[in-house]
Amino acid sequence: MTEQYDPQAGFDWRSEFPVNDECSYLNHAAVAPWPESARKAINDFATENVALGATHYPQWEKAEDKLRRNLETLIDAPRGSVALVKNTSEALSFVAYGLNWQPGDVVVISDQEFPSNRIVWESLADKGVKVVEVALPYDDPESELLMAIEQKPRLVSISAVQYASGLRLDIDRIGAACRAAGVLFCIDAIQAVGAQPFSVQQNQCDFAMADGHKWMLGPEGLGFFYVRPEVMDLLRIQEYGWHMVADAGNYNTREWQLAPDAKRFECGSPNMLAGYALNASLELILKVGLPQIEYAIAERIQYLKDGLMEMEAVFLNPLIDERPSGILTFHFWNIDSARLHKTLMQTGVICANRGGGIRFSPHFHTTQEALDDALEALESLLPMLQPR
Template identity: 55%
Template sequence: MSSPASDHPEFPQQDDLLYLNHAAVAPWPERTRQAVHAFADMNCRVGARDYPQWLKVEQRLRERLAWLIGGVDTAEIALLKNTSEGLSVIAQGLHWQPGDQVVISDQEFPSNRIPWQALAGQGVEVVEVNLDVADPEQAVIDALGENTRLVSLSAVQYGTGLLMNMARIGRACRERDILFCVDAIQILGALPFDAREACADFVVADGHKWMLGPEGLALFYCRRERQSALTLRQHGWHMIARAGDYSQQEWQVADNAKRFECGSPNMLGVHALEASLSLFEELGMDTVQAGLQARIQHLLDGLQARGATLLSPTAPDRRAGIVTFSLPDETPAETFQRLKQAGVVCAERGGGIRFSPHFYTTFSVIDRALGLL
C-alpha cells in the first residue's frame, strides 16, 4: 500500500498522486474547497442577499495580500484577473518616448516579455539581460543606462528556479529614478517577500501557484506615489471614488489602487484566495519557507545521487521551490511522458523536467518520484 500523498489535514490528496507542480497550478487546501462550497451554497439558496458580507471577505483578502508582501498599505493593493493583465496595465499606462528602454532578463515567462515587446510601435526597446553569469544582479545593474525607463524582473525564474536578490536591483533603480516592477508569481507563498525592502514600484502575481488559490485572480501592488503615473485604459463603475452612487454624472477616479479595478470583482475567486492565504498567515512565512527548503534539499540530494544533471541553482540563497533537471540517457520529453504515465504531476520547462513541491509535500512523495528515475 502506497504512502499518502500528503499527511497535512489541509491537503487530503489521493494516495497515487505525486504532485510536484506548484510552479504551474497548485492544488487547493481543504479550507479553500470548503469556502468555495459555502459560497456556492449561499448563492444557490439566497443569491446576493448578503453581499455586504462578501465585501468584508474581499477586504480581508486585501489585508492578507498586503501582509504577504511585507505589510504594505491596503490602498496600494488592487485585485486584477492575472499577472498578464497587471503587467499590461503598467505597460499601457506609462507615457513612453521613442528611445525609452525596458530591461528584462533572457529567462522571463512570456507574461513578463510580451507586454513590453508590444511597445515597439511606440519606439520602446526591450533589453534582455543574460542571467547565466556569476553575478546576475550586477548584470542587470550594468544594463541600466540613461534611456532605461523601467526594469521588470521575475523574483524567481520559472524555468531554472533562479532566485534573484530583488532588493539589490531595486535599490539601484531607486537611485537612478528608474521604475522597478517585480513579477512575484514564483515567490509569493513560497518564500517571504517585502515589496518595500525590494524598492518595488509594482508587484504583480496571480494566486494559482504557490499561494494555493484559484486561477483568475491576481495581486496588483502599485506604490501610492506611482498610482497617478499610470494612465487608465479601462473604465467602469467600480474604479471611481463613489462607486456606490450609480446616478452621479460628475465622477472622480478612486484615490487608491481600486482605480485599476474596472468592473465587478471575481467574488468566487476572492472567497477562495482569501481562504488559501489564511493558511499562510496561520503558519507564518518563515515556517513555510523552512518546510519548503527542507524538501528542496531532499530533492536535490536525491537527484544528485541518481546522476541527474541539475539545471537549477543549488545554493540556498539562489533557490525557492523549483528544481529543474535532466537525465543522461533520456530526452526531457521522454522523461516527462514516462513520469506522467506513472502519476507524477510535473512540467517540462527550462530545458529539463521541473519539480516543484510545496511545504506540505511529504518526503515519501519526493522519494517515490525519485524512484521512478
C-alpha cells in the same frame, strides 16, 4: 527529511492537503491543488448563493476588502496599494499601457523571463520603446542588470524567481539600484509570493504582480497588482466601469473621480467565487507563516536534490544551494526530457517540462512519501529510457 509542524500555530495543516494521498504532486510552480479550506469556502459561498442569491451582498464586499488586506499583509504593502486582477499578464499590461512612453525609452528584462514578462514589453515597439534583454550569469546574477540600470532605462521588469531554472534573484539589490538611479522597477512575483517572504517596501519595487493559483494555493483567474502609492498617478487607466470610481455605490451621480487607491484598476464586478477560495488559502499561509513555509520548501528541495544527485542528474540552476527557491529543474544526459516527463506523469508524478528539463516544485505541505515516490519512479524509469 523531517516533517515541519509548529505546535504554536494551533493546528495541523497536513489534513488540508489530501492531494498528498492521491499522487506525488510536484507542480506548484504551474498550478497548485487547493487546500480543503478553499474547497469549503467555495462550497459555502455556492450554497448561500443558491439559497439566497445576493441577499448578503454587503458581506461579500467585506470579504473582498479582507482579501485585499490579506494580500497587503502577505507582501508587506501599505493599505490601499493592492488591486484584485485576473492574472499577472493583465497587471503587466496595466503597467505597459499605463505609462506615458516616449520614443527611445528602454525596458530592461532578463533573457530567462516567462513570455508574459517579455511579450507585453515587445508590444510597445510601435511607440518607439526598445526592449533590452540581459543575461543572468551564475557567478553574479545581478551584475549585468546593474550595469544596464546605470544606463538609466525607463523601467526594469524582472521575475523574482525564474520560472524554468528556479534562479532566485536578489531583488533587494536590484530595487536599491533602480531607486538610486530613478528607474521604475517592476517584479513578476508569481514564483515567489506564497513560497517565501516578500516585501515590496524592502525590495523598493514600484509595481508587483502575481496570480493566486501557484504558491498562494488559490484558483486560476484571480491575482494581485501592487502599485507604490507615490507612482500610482503615473499610470493612465485603461479600463473603466462602476467599480473603479471613488463613490462606487452611488449609481445616480453624474460626476465621478478615480478611486484614490489601487481599486482604480478594478473596473467592474470582482470574481467573488475565486475571492473566497483565495482568501481561505491566504489565511492558511499566513497562519503557517512565510518563514516556516520557506524553510519547509528548501528542506524538500534539498531532499530531492540529494536523491537526484545519486542518479547523476544535471541541474539547470547551479545556485540552488546558495539561493534556494521552490523550483528544482534537472535533466539527464542521453535521455529525452519530454519523454521522461510524459512517463512520469503517467506514473502519478505530477511535474512540468521546462527549460529543457524536468521541473519539480514541492510546497511546504508536500510529504516525504510523495518525494520518495517521485525519486523511486525516476530511478525505475531511467534504465528503460536510456538509448540502446
